[in-house]
Amino acid sequence: MQEKDLIKNLKDLKQIKPNQDWAFWLKSNILETKPQSHLYKPKIKLAVFSFIPKYQKVLIPSLMAFFFVFSFTFAQTTLPGNVLYPIKTLTQNAKIHFASENTKPLIRLEVVKTRMEDLSKVENHQKEISAIAKNIGKDLEIVSQEIKNINNKQVALNISKDIQARSKGLKDLADNISLEDKEREALNQSVENSQSQVLALIIQTTDDINECPSYLKDKLVDLGKYFTDAQEGLYQWSSGDIIKSRNLFIEASDAFKAGDCLTAIDKIESINKLLSIHSLDVQVETSTPETLDSPGEIF
Amino acid sequence: MDKKEFSEFYNKNIDKVFRFIYLRVDTTETAQDLTSLAFLKLWKRQDSEISNSTAFLYRIARNQIIDFYRSKSKKPISLDKAGEIADFQVAQPTFVEKIELTLEMKRIKKVIQNIKPIYADVIIWHYIDDLSSKEIAQILKKREGNVRVIIHRALQALKEQLEV
Numbered sequence: 071m072q073e074k075d076l077i078k079n080l081k082d083l084k085q086i087k088p089n090q091d092w093a094f095w096l097k098s099n100i101l102e103t104k105p106q107s108h109l110y111k112p113k114i115k116l117a118v119f120s121f122i123p124k125y126q127k128v129l130i131p132s133l134m135a136f137f138f139v140f141s142f143t144f145a146q147t148t149l150p151g152n153v154l155y156p157i158k159t160l161t162q163n164a165k166i167h168f169a170s171e172n173t174k175p176l177i178r179l180e181v182v183k184t185r186m187e188d189l190s191k192v193e194n195h196q197k198e199i200s201a202i203a204k205n206i207g208k209d210l211e212i213v214s215q216e217i218k219n220i221n222n223k224q225v226a227l228n229i230s231k232d233i234q235a236r237s238k239g240l241k242d243l244a245d246n247i248s249l250e251d252k253e254r255e256a257l258n259q260s261v262e263n264s265q266s267q268v269l270a271l272i273i274q275t276t277d278d279i280n281e282c283p284s285y286l287k288d289k290l291v292d293l294g295k296y297f298t299d300a301q302e303g304l305y306q307w308s309s310g311d312i313i314k315s316r317n318l319f320i321e322a323s324d325a326f327k328a329g330d331c332l333t334a335i336d337k338i339e340s341i342n343k344l345l346s347i348h349s350l351d352v353q354v355e356t357s358t359p360e361t362l363d364s365p366g367e368i369f
Numbered sequence: 370m371d372k373k374e375f376s377e378f379y380n381k382n383i384d385k386v387f388r389f390i391y392l393r394v395d396t397t398e399t400a401q402d403l404t405s406l407a408f409l410k411l412w413k414r415q416d417s418e419i420s421n422s423t424a425f426l427y428r429i430a431r432n433q434i435i436d437f438y439r440s441k442s443k444k445p446i447s448l449d450k451a452g453e454i455a456d457f458q459v460a461q462p463t464f465v466e467k468i469e470l471t472l473e474m475k476r477i478k479k480v481i482q483n484i485k486p487i488y489a490d491v492i493i494w495h496y497i498d499d500l501s502s503k504e505i506a507q508i509l510k511k512r513e514g515n516v517r518v519i520i521h522r523a524l525q526a527l528k529e530q531l532e533v
Contacts, residue, residue, distance in 0.1 A: 071522065076524070077524075079473055079474070079477055080492065081497065082474060083392065083477065083497050084386045085474075085499055086392070086470070086474075087388070088387040093387075096383075096408065101404075103409065107393075
């Protein structure tokens, strides 16, 4: 079949037509139905924010947490007069509050130093500066009080010395703060008072430590008797332990004679440990001199 | 497209679409059903942005044929059921008349149904419905050049089948 004939035959298929009644009936039926757009109109939402309702429960707390952390972090770099500075002072106060008794005075002094450094960087906001300066004075008074609260005299002494060293630059810092003469004088006075109090504490604590209580002598006598009289009890000891305990006893006696009570107590405590190891129920009170008012039984 | 516009569009295209479907399926009833569904879908989508309604209608019709053969190959589906699915009452049997075809026309119809569907489509559109290759390209979403190649190959395939 030629291509022409084929195309002609194909054209003949144009005669195929639907039943006209059906065609009319179909059109009428279609036009009677409602178009889809009248039945359903989808809500249009911005796709960018479509996730918000879905993750609302997570998103809002996350944003709040982020905002809180950001504010908290940023606040640490602020200076007096800034809106976020109270957050910084609040954080510093929390640090002091949660510190242990032994470290509290040191942390308070560091906070005082930081605040004085902050004040020295600010020139305006006179009201805030005055208020903070007053609080610094109060904090400095508390430092010496907190040192007194430390039970262990040796620790108190060490901290006092540390504070004495660290508080040397406080006066220079106070001079750099833009305060009125009266206020500056008051702050300088507070710094001086604090330094004097700390120095007084150092002297007093050193004396306390060096003054050996009389009962310490009794302990040493008892221990001496034990090592000379209770030879039978020592036969189970290893020769090393016997030599070690006797050396400790000699060292404790020497320290006591030299007035070094702390070393004497330390040596007695070591002897006590050896006695405990060898199942001898021996106790020697080896706390600081103040707590040695009621010495316990050695044997 | 309002009712008037649709009515005009319907009158202009009903013969072509029916013929296109009729040449691809076995019975008049099936052709009527699929034609009904095609026009109904177009009417229901009238608010959508359709740039070329004729091309869109042919695409619907083509998909109806594909779906018809797909469902036929899986399991037979009654035409009443098809009407229910489409939420539309199917053609009444009283409207079905036997279309008189010459022997040659029957032969060509049979061959059209045996060649590749894409070839059958372009043969009907180009040689029977007088659609240009550009219009066919819009329906098939292909390049005009590609369509010309398909038309040429389709005619060759039809010729070969007729000679067998």
